[in-house]
Amino acid sequence: MTTKPTTCRQCGAVFNRTRHVAFYCSKVCAVVGRLDKSGPCWLWTGSKNSMGYGNLGFEGKGHYAHRIMFEDAHGSAEGGVVCHRCDTPLCCNPDHLFLGTQADNLKDMRTKNRHFTKITAEDVLSMRSLRGKITLKEMAQRFGVSFGCVNDIIYKKTWKHLL
Numbered sequence: 001m002t003t004k005p006t007t008c009r010q011c012g013a014v015f016n017r018t019r020h021v022a023f024y025c026s027k028v029c030a031v032v033g034r035l036d037k038s039g040p041c042w043l044w045t046g047s048k049n050s051m052g053y054g055n056l057g058f059e060g061k062g063h064y065a066h067r068i069m070f071e072d073a074h075g076s077a078e079g080g081v082v083c084h085r086c087d088t089p090l091c092c093n094p095d096h097l098f099l100g101t102q103a104d105n106l107k108d109m110r111t112k113n114r115h116f117t118k119i120t121a122e123d124v125l126s127m128r129s130l131r132g133k134i135t136l137k138e139m140a141q142r143f144g145v146s147f148g149c150v151n152d153i154i155y156k157k158t159w160k161h162l163l
């Protein structure tokens, strides 16, 4: 592997550039360098996964952007799930993140979905038009909401006023 001294785009430190680490000296710099901090939520501007979380490759491994920021500010999140108080999967502001279990995360998502913070009437209509064409699980992924939320919409337990 060839290495070449390179200046980090984020902090200006000089590091050895390798095949896997091209522009930033650390995982944290790789995240911070690609955040939109114009609002209270620091939004990741890089690639995201099917769940809507920001992810990045660093040293040949995949990482969640928000998890890196959480660990940098609050310490190891090992064994836990980093959840969002602000219900914005792309947000990487450590103040908006807390450590929970997988069960907390799902419960949290379900509670928040009940408040329809993200779903619009348009989403509801397109979900219902997709009924029978794709599975509810695929719909949940596509719209970034929980299975229970999609189920309630499709079977008109929620959004009853929309036909």
Ligand SMILES: [Zn+2]
Pocket (backbone or CB within 6 Å): 008, 009, 010, 011, 012, 013, 024, 025, 026, 029
């Ligand atoms: Zn750096």
Ligand SMILES: [Zn+2]
Pocket (backbone or CB within 6 Å): 040, 041, 042, 086, 087, 088, 091, 092, 093, 096
């Ligand atoms: Zn946030």
